[in-house]
Amino acid sequence: MFNIETYKDRRQRLKERMKDGILLFLGNNESPMNYPANVYPFRQDSTFLYFWGLDQPALAAVIDLDQDKEIIFGDDFSVDDIVWMGPQPKLHDLCAQVGVQTVKSSADLANFIFRALQKGRPIHFLPPYRHDNMIKLQEILGIRADYLKNYVSVPFIKAVVELRSVKSEEEIIEIEKALDITYQIHLEAMKLIRPGLKEYEISGVLKGKAMSLGGSLSFPMIFSVHGEILHNPHQLNLMEKGQLVVLDCGGEAPSHYAGDITRTLPVSGKFSEEQKAVYQAVLSAQTAAIEMIQPGIRFRDVHLEAAKVLTLGLKELGLMKGNIDDAVQAGAHALFFPHGLGHMMGLDVHDMEDLGEEYVGYDEHTKRSSQFGLANLRLARELKSGFVVTVEPGIYFIPQLIDLWQQEQKFKDFINYDKLESYRHFGGIRIEDDVLVTENGCRILGKLIPKRIEGIEAIMQK
Amino acid sequence: MFNIETYKDRRQRLKERMKDGILLFLGNNESPMNYPANVYPFRQDSTFLYFWGLDQPALAAVIDLDQDKEIIFGDDFSVDDIVWMGPQPKLHDLCAQVGVQTVKSSADLANFIFRALQKGRPIHFLPPYRHDNMIKLQEILGIRADYLKNYVSVPFIKAVVELRSVKSEEEIIEIEKALDITYQIHLEAMKLIRPGLKEYEISGVLKGKAMSLGGSLSFPMIFSVHGEILHNPHQLNLMEKGQLVVLDCGGEAPSHYAGDITRTLPVSGKFSEEQKAVYQAVLSAQTAAIEMIQPGIRFRDVHLEAAKVLTLGLKELGLMKGNIDDAVQAGAHALFFPHGLGHMMGLDVHDMEDLGEEYVGYDEHTKRSSQFGLANLRLARELKSGFVVTVEPGIYFIPQLIDLWQQEQKFKDFINYDKLESYRHFGGIRIEDDVLVTENGCRILGKLIPKRIEGIEAIMQK
Ligand SMILES: [Mn+2]
Ligand SMILES: [Mn+2]
Numbered sequence: 001m002f003n004i005e006t007y008k009d010r011r012q013r014l015k016e017r018m019k020d021g022i023l024l025f026l027g028n029n030e031s032p033m034n035y036p037a038n039v040y041p042f043r044q045d046s047t048f049l050y051f052w053g054l055d056q057p058a059l060a061a062v063i064d065l066d067q068d069k070e071i072i073f074g075d076d077f078s079v080d081d082i083v084w085m086g087p088q089p090k091l092h093d094l095c096a097q098v099g100v101q102t103v104k105s106s107a108d109l110a111n112f113i114f115r116a117l118q119k120g121r122p123i124h125f126l127p128p129y130r131h132d133n134m135i136k137l138q139e140i141l142g143i144r145a146d147y148l149k150n151y152v153s154v155p156f157i158k159a160v161v162e163l164r165s166v167k168s169e170e171e172i173i174e175i176e177k178a179l180d181i182t183y184q185i186h187l188e189a190m191k192l193i194r195p196g197l198k199e200y201e202i203s204g205v206l207k208g209k210a211m212s213l214g215g216s217l218s219f220p221m222i223f224s225v226h227g228e229i230l231h232n233p234h235q236l237n238l239m240e241k242g243q244l245v246v247l248d249c250g251g252e253a254p255s256h257y258a259g260d261i262t263r264t265l266p267v268s269g270k271f272s273e274e275q276k277a278v279y280q281a282v283l284s285a286q287t288a289a290i291e292m293i294q295p296g297i298r299f300r301d302v303h304l305e306a307a308k309v310l311t312l313g314l315k316e317l318g319l320m321k322g323n324i325d326d327a328v329q330a331g332a333h334a335l336f337f338p339h340g341l342g343h344m345m346g347l348d349v350h351d352m353e354d355l356g357e358e359y360v361g362y363d364e365h366t367k368r369s370s371q372f373g374l375a376n377l378r379l380a381r382e383l384k385s386g387f388v389v390t391v392e393p394g395i396y397f398i399p400q401l402i403d404l405w406q407q408e409q410k411f412k413d414f415i416n417y418d419k420l421e422s423y424r425h426f427g428g429i430r431i432e433d434d435v436l437v438t439e440n441g442c443r444i445l446g447k448l449i450p451k452r453i454e455g456i457e458a459i460m461q462k
Numbered sequence: 463m464f465n466i467e468t469y470k471d472r473r474q475r476l477k478e479r480m481k482d483g484i485l486l487f488l489g490n491n492e493s494p495m496n497y498p499a500n501v502y503p504f505r506q507d508s509t510f511l512y513f514w515g516l517d518q519p520a521l522a523a524v525i526d527l528d529q530d531k532e533i534i535f536g537d538d539f540s541v542d543d544i545v546w547m548g549p550q551p552k553l554h555d556l557c558a559q560v561g562v563q564t565v566k567s568s569a570d571l572a573n574f575i576f577r578a579l580q581k582g583r584p585i586h587f588l589p590p591y592r593h594d595n596m597i598k599l600q601e602i603l604g605i606r607a608d609y610l611k612n613y614v615s616v617p618f619i620k621a622v623v624e625l626r627s628v629k630s631e632e633e634i635i636e637i638e639k640a641l642d643i644t645y646q647i648h649l650e651a652m653k654l655i656r657p658g659l660k661e662y663e664i665s666g667v668l669k670g671k672a673m674s675l676g677g678s679l680s681f682p683m684i685f686s687v688h689g690e691i692l693h694n695p696h697q698l699n700l701m702e703k704g705q706l707v708v709l710d711c712g713g714e715a716p717s718h719y720a721g722d723i724t725r726t727l728p729v730s731g732k733f734s735e736e737q738k739a740v741y742q743a744v745l746s747a748q749t750a751a752i753e754m755i756q757p758g759i760r761f762r763d764v765h766l767e768a769a770k771v772l773t774l775g776l777k778e779l780g781l782m783k784g785n786i787d788d789a790v791q792a793g794a795h796a797l798f799f800p801h802g803l804g805h806m807m808g809l810d811v812h813d814m815e816d817l818g819e820e821y822v823g824y825d826e827h828t829k830r831s832s833q834f835g836l837a838n839l840r841l842a843r844e845l846k847s848g849f850v851v852t853v854e855p856g857i858y859f860i861p862q863l864i865d866l867w868q869q870e871q872k873f874k875d876f877i878n879y880d881k882l883e884s885y886r887h888f889g890g891i892r893i894e895d896d897v898l899v900t901e902n903g904c905r906i907l908g909k910l911i912p913k914r915i916e917g918i919e920a921i922m923q924k
Contacts, residue, residue, distance in 0.1 A: 031493055033505045034809075035816035036591045038681050040502040042695075043495045083800070083863045086691040129498045131593030135607045145597045145607065201674050208670015212663050214698075219500050229548040233504075236676075338545070347496075354497035401545045 001053045001097065001255075002170055008099040010051050010163060011063060011070065017159035020065050021122030024113070025051065026133045027059035041216065046347035047126060047160055047355075049256055053098040060109050061100075066121065071102045073109040110140045117141070124153035126160065129354045157355045164352055165344065165360070166386035172436060172445070174257035175346070175388060179434065179446025181215045181251025182259035186449045189223075189247050190459045195267050199223050199235035199245075210251050218250035218258035218349040227264060227428030228396040230339060241268045244275060244427050248392075250349050258349040260390050261449060262432035269460035271453055278395050279429050279453060281313020285393040286431045286451075289341060293383065293391070293435055293442040298366060300380035303341035306393045307333045314395070319423065322414045332414035334373025335405055336397070342390035343378040345434055350378065351388075383437045388445065392432030397423045463515045463559065463717075464632055470561040472513050472625060473525060473532065479621035482527050483584030486575070487513065488595045489521035503678065508809035509588060509622055509817075511718055515560040522571050523562075528583065533564045535571040572602045579603070586615035588622065591816045619817045626814055627806065627822070628848035634898060634907070636719035637808070637850060641896065641908025643677045643713025644721035648911045651685075651709050652921045657729050661685050661697035661707075672713050680712035680720035680811040689726060689890030690858040692801060703730045706737060706889050710854075712811050720811040722852050723911060724894035731922035733915055740857050741891050741915060743775020747855040748893045748913075751803060755845065755853070755897055755904040760828060762842035765803035768855045769795045776857070781885065784876045794876035796835025797867055798859070804852035805840040807896055812840065813850075845899045850907065854894030859885045 014023070027048040030039040044055045052061050052072065059074040072095045077088045095103050104112070113123060123141065127149060128134045134145040143151055167175070185206045192202045203223035210217050225237050227246030239245065245267060250260035264279065266272075271279060289306040307328045314320040314336060320327060327333060344351035344360055352360045361379035362368055369375055379389060402424070404410075406417045434445045450456050476485070489510040492501040506517045514523050514534065521536040534557045539550045557565050566574070578585060585603065589611060590596045596607040605613055629637070647668045654664045665685035672679050687699050689708030701707065707729060712722035726741065728734075733741060751768040769790045776782040776798060782789060789795060806813035806822055814822045823841035824830055831837055841851060864886065866872075868879045896907045912918050 028496075031495075031502065032591050033493075033502075034490075034508050035812065035814075037815065038811065040493065040495075041682065046496050079862075079866070083860060083866070084691070084693045086688065086694065087862065129494050131597055134597060135593055139608065146601065198676070200676055204672070204674025204676075205670050207673055208667050210666070211669055212666025214660070214662055214666075220503070226548065229546070231546045232548065349500065350497065352497075353499065398545060400541075400549070404541070404545070 001055075004097060004099045006168075006170065007051065007053050011099075013163055014051065014159055015063060015065060015068075017162065018065055018124070018155060021124055022113070022116050023063040023065065023156060024123055024125045025061040026125070026128065026136065027052075027054070027057065027061070028130055029057045029132050031130070044256065046256065046352070047164070049347055050164055052100070054094055055256070058106065060106070062112065069102065070100050071104055071112070072100050073104050073106050073112075075106050113140045122153075124156040125151075126156060127152045127354060127356065154359075157359050161352055161355055161359050164346060166384060167346060167388050167436070168386070171257065171346065172388070174253050174255045175259065175434070176446055177253040177255070178215065178218065178251045178257050178259035179261070181210050181213050181253070182249065182261045183447045183449055184213060185209050185249055185251065186247065186261060186263055187459070189245075189263075190265060190450075190456065191462075193239065193245055193265055193267060193460070194269070195239055195241040197239050199225065199237050199239060202239075203235045206249070213251070214254055216252045218252040218260060222246060222248040225267065225427065227394075227430060228398045228426075230396070239267045242272065243267045244429060246428060246430055248430065248432065256347055258345055258347070259446065260345055260349050260432065260434055261446070262392055262430045263449060263451060263456070264429040264431060265456060265460065270457055274426070275429075276453055277317055278313070278426070281310055281317070282393055282395050282429045282431050283451065284313060285309035286391055286433070289391045289393065290433065290435055290442065290444065293389070293437060294440065295383055295385045295437055298380065298382050299341070299361075299389065300366060300377060302391075303374075303377055303380070304328060306341050306391075307337060310337050310393060310395060318419045319416055320414055321416055327411070327414040330411060330414065331371045331373050332411035334371075335401060335411070335415060336395045337393060338373045338376065338396070338398070338401065339394070340374075340377030340379065342392050342432075345388045345390055385437050385439050387437040388434060389437065390432055390434055392430055394428060394430030396428035397426040398428075399424055463517075466559060466561045468630075468632065469513065469515050475625055476513065476621055477525060477527060477530075479624065480527055480586070480617060483586055484575070484578050485525040485527065485618060486585055486587045487523040488587075488590065488598065489514075489516070489519065489523070490592055491519045491594050493592070506718065508718065508814070509626070511809055512626055514562070516556055517718070520568065522568070524574065531564065532562050533566055533574070534562050535566050535568050535574075537568050575602045584615075586618040587613075588618060589614045589816055589818065616821075619821050623814055623817055623821050626808060628846060629808060629850050629898070630848075633719065633808065634850070636715050636717045637721065637896070638908055639715040639717070640677065640680065640713045640719050640721035641723070643672050643675050643715070644711065644723045645909045645911055646675060647671050647711055647713060648709065648723060648725055649921070651707075651725075652727060652912075652918065653924070655701065655707055655727055655729060655922070656731070657701055657703040659701050661687065661699050661701060664701075665697045668711065675713070676716060678714045680714040680722060684708060684710035687729065687889065689856075689892060690860045690888075692858070701729045704734065705729045706891060708890060708892055710892065710894065718809055720807055720809070721908065722807055722811050722894065722896055723908070724854055724892045725911060725913060725918070726891040726893060727918060727922065732919055736888070737891075738915055739779055740775070740888070743772055743779070744855055744857050744891045744893050745913060746775060747771035748853055748895070751853050751855065752895065752897055752904065752906065755851070755899060756902065757845055757847045757899055760842065760844050761803070761823075761851065762828060762839060764853075765836075765839055765842070766790060768803050768853075769799060772799050772855055772857060780881045781878055782876055783878055789873070789876040792873060792876065793833045793835050794873035796833075797863060797873070797877060798857045799855060800835045800838065800858070800860070800863065801856070802836075802839030802841065804854050804894075807850045807852055815840075847899050847901050849899040850896060851899065852894055852896055854892055856890060856892030858890035859888045860890075861886055
């Protein structure tokens with residue numbers, strides 16, 4: 001938890017951006033696995049954490065803009081609870097630590113909202129993503145759960161996005177704590193990966209590592225010898241000599257700030273010559289992209305520059321041909337690089353994704369493209385000092401996509417389908433770092449995790 | 463996944479127990495952490511797994527009792543999905559593996575139910591515990607999410623409980639796989655625990671261990687030097703010489719069957735004389751309880767016998783006094799042993815807890831007591847061959863509870879409050895094993911994890 005002034009200041013700046021009505025914040029609740037009392041690890045809502053700092057379930061809060069009041073709704077534990085749970089801090093004391101004096105019972109929230117509705121005052125709420133909170137909103141607002149999305153407050157979303165997008169120094173410190181955990185996971189992976197083991201035998205240890213360091217993971221780890229499968233939660237494959245492992249993972253600090261780093265590692269500890277060539281193309285694209293990052297540049301342009309460097313590399317490999325600018329403008333590179341270059345990162349690994357990418361990654365000046373590949377870009381708008389973004393280009397050989405495109409001879413002036421055949425089982429390579437946009441340029445966050453070929457091989461050979 | 467005949471047979475026996483109407487089964491969906499796409503590890507609903515075997519999100523199934531039809535509702539992945547997720551098995555083929563020929567789209571479920579409702583046919587459904595499924599039931603049944611609990615089908619609950627309570631040989635094999643993982647976690651703990659480390663430094667490694675063995679945990683691990691705090695998800699304490707660690711954890715096999723074992727371990731590797739005396743009382747109670755287990759005995763009587771052995775031990779320590787039978791009948795022992803002796807275990811660690819303890823642990827012959835302590839007994843009814851139950855007595859010194867009782871001089875004829883003062887910071891001890899009720903008696907499941915004082919010290923001293 002940060003200092004009391006941090007939370008008061010955040011709420012003050014939020015209030016300055018909103019006109020009137022009630023701002024309603026729902027904290028998260030425990031989330032059941034296979035019966036109500038058997039729950040997943042608790043994760044507080046990030047916007048609730050940002051403005052109210054309290055990291056426990058079953059809370060709500062309001063800011064009454066018209067009367068300039070802040071109230072937290074929640075319940076103290078009963079004496080009976082305390083027999084089972086040990087001594088617990090009083091909610092009133094916790095709220096005081098974040099600058100809130102008024103605490104009411106959970107049961108009072110519905111009444112509070114009802115009275116405001118009766119007076120015709122606007123109730124601003126953010127898009128709910130937990131179904132228990134949808135049911136709660138249905139109960140207190142009288143809007144059917146499946147219609148709630150039509151009633152969310154766009155001004156509230158925009159104000160929250162504006163504030164949360166720019167990270168303070170104390171937030172950067174927390175992100176770097178998450179990256180310390182991430183560093184240790186990656187270094188451990190480089191030591192443990194070897195042929196003959198199943199993916200989960202290593203990834204299990206790595207997940208435990210995050211917890212044994214006092215943190216957790218900011219998202220389900222990707223650990224796969226099939227890096228070309230971009231949405232791949234499974235870790236059942238045998239790791240074999242000659243394969244590459246894509247390890248995309250992020251620690252989460254106790255404060256819940258995220259890290260998100262990808263490395264691609266040779267199972268045997270040494271890259272083949274073919275792997276080196278593709279790897280070098282991805283690394284060059286990542287380096288070029290990071291060098292461009294500074295306030296005022298559009299992230300879409302950084303993405304497109306990375307795509308061009310990738311295309312150059314693919315041309316050198318004989319897999320693409322023709323004019324690079326034309327190929328990228330047409331979207332031909334997306335056969336190999338179908339996802340976006342990166343995303344905002346903060347309290348969420350895809351920061352504020354629950355609030356809508358159209359508000360977080362796009363704005364009135366930058367609209368989403370519908371082109372395959374570019375359409376998946378999560379962040380396109382102009383960067384500002386204080387943004388933290390990921391930079392994660394990749395080259396993948398996706399058999400299903402190659403077949404689809406080859407059948408229609410799509411972009412045949414830019415793609416050498418014949419040459420591609422021998423890369424069919426190559427897999428994929430991605431390299432990702434987390435970058436802070438500074439006043440003059442940018443800074444890669446966290447302790448350096450080796451990404452040069454020689455650096456990785458040196459650690460893995462030991 | 464078991465053989466096709468297993469699932470067909472389970473559904474057949476369910477049908478024989480139900481009269482008419484539609485049995486509606488909702489599988490679980492992905493569960494969001496901090497935004498919709500960032501999800502917790504998927505956990506299928508256990509009843510869905512039991513009857514339909516399919517371990518993936520976004521499925522539903524019905525048994526139409528009147529027309530003797532079985533239908534699974536779900537959707538295949540699109541070509542676009544497969545580009546991101548790699549080749550996927552067809553739902554029709556998966557369903558065929560569990561003996562179901564009819565597969566319909568998810569979108570057809572609402573229509574199917576609506577037509578049945580129009581014909582006035584009963585729709586049997588189980589108590590929902592996932593809020594997304596509550597919203598789905600609200601949509602398809604027209605019953606407000608918060609009223610659904612009033613409309614669940616008691617005959618359906620009772621039929622499911624009757625079937626799932628008795629474990630087949632192939633289920634026992636799966637439980638023993640979960641116990642293999644549990645064994646390895648406990649043995650690793652005995653090797654790693656030492657003074658000067660934080661709890662999470664070890665518990666993190668242990669959680670990773672479960673995953674690196676290809677499994678997971680059946681519930682959030684308890685790993686605490688404050689064993690007297692019974693509901694304690696935190697692992698932030700420093701482990702110090704002289705303290706005891708309560709480690710209550712269970713592996714979950716890939717099939718999702720559970721294990722659940724508790725050991726209490728000395729941080730230094732050696733128990734003190736005082737700790738040995740309390741430990742021995744708990745171990746004697748556990749041994750006595752296990753020896754009683756056989757078909758036909760009420761688990762409440764096993765619980766009460768364990769309570770008597772604990773009371774005897776507490777008398778020998780000078781902490782209790784008076785007639786043992788009278789003390790236990792009055793509930794005086796519950797100051798030290800406020801929870802129940804155990805619970806059913808199977809696909810859920812507290813098996814079928816979502817269906818209601820009144821149906822799983824109690825029946826028309828055995829009603830729940832309201833006495834403090836005994837009221838918390840999850841399982842009281844008569845045992846049958848094939849039940850798997852946990853046996854987990856404990857002795858705890860809970861300062862908040864001691865203070866409450868001492869203030870009212872509760873059971874002062876049975877409790878020596880003066881003597882208790884020196885045990886105030888003792889902590890707690892619990893010992894738990896998982897037991898199969900056999901034709902003639904019982905069998906402790908899984909490989910033996912040391913629980914005698916000498917056995918534990920021998921491993922921890924190495
Ligand atoms: Mn990323
Ligand atoms: Mn248990």
